[in-house]
Amino acid sequence: MSDKEWVSWFRQSSPYINAHRKKTVVLTLCGEALDDENLINIVHDIALLNSLGVRLVVAFGARPQIDSRLAEAGIKSDFHLGLRVTHEAMLEHILEVSGRLRAKLEAKLSTGIVNSPMHGAKIRVCSGNFVMARPVGVLEGTDLCHTGKVRRIDSEAITSLLDSGAVVLLPSLGYSVTGDAFNLSYEDVASTAAAALKAEKLILLTDKSGIEDGSGCLIRELTIADGRELLAASEQLDSLARAQLKAACEACANGVKRSHIISYKSNGAILEELFTRDGGGTMVSSDDYEQVRPAEIGDLNGIMELIEPLEEQGVLVRRSRELIETEIGYFTVDERDGAIIGCAALYPFPEDQAGELSCFAVRADYRRHGRGDTILEAVEKRARSLGFSRLFVLTTQTEHWFIERGFEKSSKDELPGHKQSNYNLQRNSKVFVKYL
Template sequence: MKSNGWLHSFRHSSPYINAHRGRTVVLTIPGDAVEHENFINIIHDIALLSSLGVRLVVAFGARPQIQNRLDDAGLESSFSRSLRITPESHLSLVMEATGGLRAHLESQLSMGLVNSPMHNARIRVSSGNYVTAKPVGVLDGIDFGYTGKVRRVDVAGIEKLLEQGHIVLLPPMGYSPTGDAFNLLYEDVGSQVAAALQAEKLIVFIDDQGLLEQDGSLIRELTARQAPERLADGTVSGHDADLLRAACDACVKGVRRAHIISYVNDGALLEELFTRDGTGTLVSGDHYEQIRQARAEDIGGILGLIEPLEEQGILVRRPREMLETDIEHFVVAERDGTIVGCAALHNYPDEGAGELSCFAVDAAYRRAGRGDEILLMVEKQARSQGIQKLFVLTTQTEHWFRERGFQPSTVQALPGPKLASYNTQRNSKVFFKPL
């Protein structure tokens, strides 16, 4: 009997549910999202995450709400460096707009209507002066007034609320020891709080599916090292650029991953957290964080990855016992608990050479640059071991290696021990690359 689609999805989401239980996730929600018709679904999804034991911090923005207050009062607002200039005469209206939006969010998270996803949710929401701020000051001769930036986060205070099961709601406001209030960027609040808490994830909501290429296609992954290129060439610009910088800053400071997702698409939050590939743009501090030294518990995942390639004759067959013996030579690419790539490095110190072997990448990730990242990791390890050149034996992937600097060589050029075990029936081609 074939399972229903929802049942299949539910079963496959269980590892992610377990992985996120007890972890801290920071959500950054712009004021535009609060006014969108899909926001009620985001509220329901936040309630679901809370019921599943995810520790949630919500940093919200209020830019359109502030603008409406200023417009109603007949006051003009100006911006510089993507920051609203906040003179003292505007501050009370900024605080009114922010306070009103905070009350609205608390009311939405307190819903408990029968026959709704929020029924009996009993969510506790807390907010307060957990962000200490300082003024931006004068930049390029412009006095930003009561516009500020995050100075310090009360980690102990937030952690205490999270331990009690509260959702912590943080407005785009900060306070100074002198009693002043400052208008903050919500993305800065979210990024700095996520870093201070060493959160598992930072979720950034935007109106698109995620960050987009210039042709409109989705950028699925970026590292903090790659982001400046996209910013410099104009691929990511405007407010999206500010959000990307905030996401990168959080990741560089220790947040495991940031996800830039849509507040327009229903279920984007759940799909990003509870499926392997998600829906938006993944930002990480360094791609090597996903590529690591293999451990004994990875053997099953490696076997699942290489067995189809062994059956096709692309890789030499390796029984489990051999992997158990050689596991210390392997690196793996891991994505949400699944091994999606692997490679082994064997050192021949007498010849100053190293063999790259058992190189495999899941078919779904071969165009995402995963193979190149694994190769870079192996080359880095090889150099650290004093290896001067890498060699690889291949029967079907010679062009991939040649495109990456490997040059054709002869069987006789192999190190002595490898030459002695060369399988003439496979007739593998030999390629070397100097390091």
């Protein structure tokens, strides 16, 4: 990236920096991530987020480290329904591993040497008995012993630490009122904590770019329903992907706005996910991250930014800002994460039971991804609701796109009378119509 590109990216990230300041983000580090060479970059990014005012909770796992430690001790692990059966003899080794990993993270987050991204950070790292747990109990005849589930998160204590600017660490351990310790799933800890803290986001780091479909392609976005359907029907998800997708869906179902599953191997993946519009992993959303809706007056600037370049190229007829402001009620927009990435207007000719599709634009970096089809579908639905029997469009450069979507070539003589009288002979636009 050149210096100018970096400056441009940094400026464009400003709205996201402002949006995340003072917001709570729960981040997970699986045991594999803690042993990966990219961990140091993740630590640097945690420090950067802390300096930007993001309230960070880091939940970490220890599965491979526990496997290794138990093997060293000559203890065989048994698993039942995907859960480790945690016998009493295992517990001291699990506590040892968890304490060692916590100390490792605390040490790395305490770095402050000159010429390091951590210089001057002075991060306060806190951990404690914030997770209350209960035993999973006996499942299908098997007692899972000290394997537990999260019962409650001490959100008041964690919030107090976050208010002071600290980074809070949550190991995959929980405690009970009887004084027992339990081995927990870090995904369960993270998901429950995110919901209890009313976190803005849950970010889960995995060994892949995100959740992949059967062909190995990244799935960029999922609703809660999509995610649960994938969990129920898909066999291609490995145990890690399954656990993380389940945690992401549960967090969103319990009030977290968005969950992101990204790669711990990718340098800067956390920053990319938080400070760019599209991110780089899989997002699970409980709300309409992208929505096609009627335009509002606040969308005017976004619409102008879309259509002005196309007006310069002669693709669209020039319209003044004042004209679009008065006609804003005719517009439909495609909004993605607060930005207008597409728009179209439906001008009514009720006496002819017809509507004109006009001012149709999709931002360049979102073309060829079906956004135009989504907007067209919304406009057609609106036209039908108004009782129109046909939709017509005048175009100079995109005739094939409309033909592929059911529009037929027509002539200016078939236009509504008022439109015929205003037809611009100099532009010599071609007329296409679609019967609804």
